[in-house]
Amino acid sequence: xxxxxxxxxxxxxxxxxxxxxxxxxxxxxxxxxxxxxxxxxxxxxxxxxxxxxxxxxxxxxxxxxxxxxxxxxxxxxxxxxxxxxxxxxxxxxxxxxxxxxxxxxxxxxxxxxxxxxxxxx
Numbered sequence: 001x002x003x004x005x006x007x008x009x010x011x012x013x014x015x016x017x018x019x020x021x022x023x024x025x026x027x028x029x030x031x032x033x034x035x036x037x038x039x040x041x042x043x044x045x046x047x048x049x050x051x052x053x054x055x056x057x058x059x060x061x062x063x064x065x066x067x068x069x070x071x072x073x074x075x076x077x078x079x080x081x082x083x084x085x086x087x088x089x090x091x092x093x094x095x096x097x098x099x100x101x102x103x104x105x106x107x108x109x110x111x112x113x114x115x116x117x118x119x120x121x
Contacts, residue, residue, distance in 0.1 A: 002048045005119065008041035012112045019105055028102045032089050035105050038112050039086045046072065049119050060086075072118045073111070082108055 015034040021027045039060070046063040050056060053070065057063035060083050068076040085101045085108075 002045070004041060004048055005045045005116075008038070008045045008112070009116055011038045011041055012109060012116065015105070015112075016109050019109065023102075028098060031105055032098060032101055035101070035108060036086055036090055038108070039082055042082075042112055042115060045115070045119060067115070073115055075111070078107070078111060082111070 011034065015031065015038050018027065018031045018034055043057075043060040043063040046067045047057055049072065050063065050066050050070065055066060055070070057066045061080070064073065064076065064079040064083070067073045068079070073079055081104070085104060088097050089101045
């Protein structure tokens with residue numbers, strides 16, 4: 001397995017561990033940063049997988065669309081929402097945005113785990 005995919009697996013676990021902690025501002029912000037890392041490793045893992053299949057993608061949006069075509073992901077819309085959340089969390093920090101992103105992280109962990117599982121099949 002590629003190093004990016006291995007890092008993706010470890011980062012998912014770290015995000016899950018952080019989400020299990022009692023929520024406060026520090027935990028919330030830590031979880032969001034871990035989500036950003038998971039997001040980046042998710043699309044880079046897809047890029048690696050696609051290359052092994054003789055396909056190519058070079059951006060998060062293109063990789064998620066290709067992953068949908070390759071049946072690695074089922075809910076393209078939810079994955080496209082991760083792009084919006086990642087961009088908002090990384091570039092525009094506001095409490096309201098942070099709270100919204102944090103509230104969706106449990107669902108995103110599930111998406112990440114399902115993607116990892118499909119890439120292993």
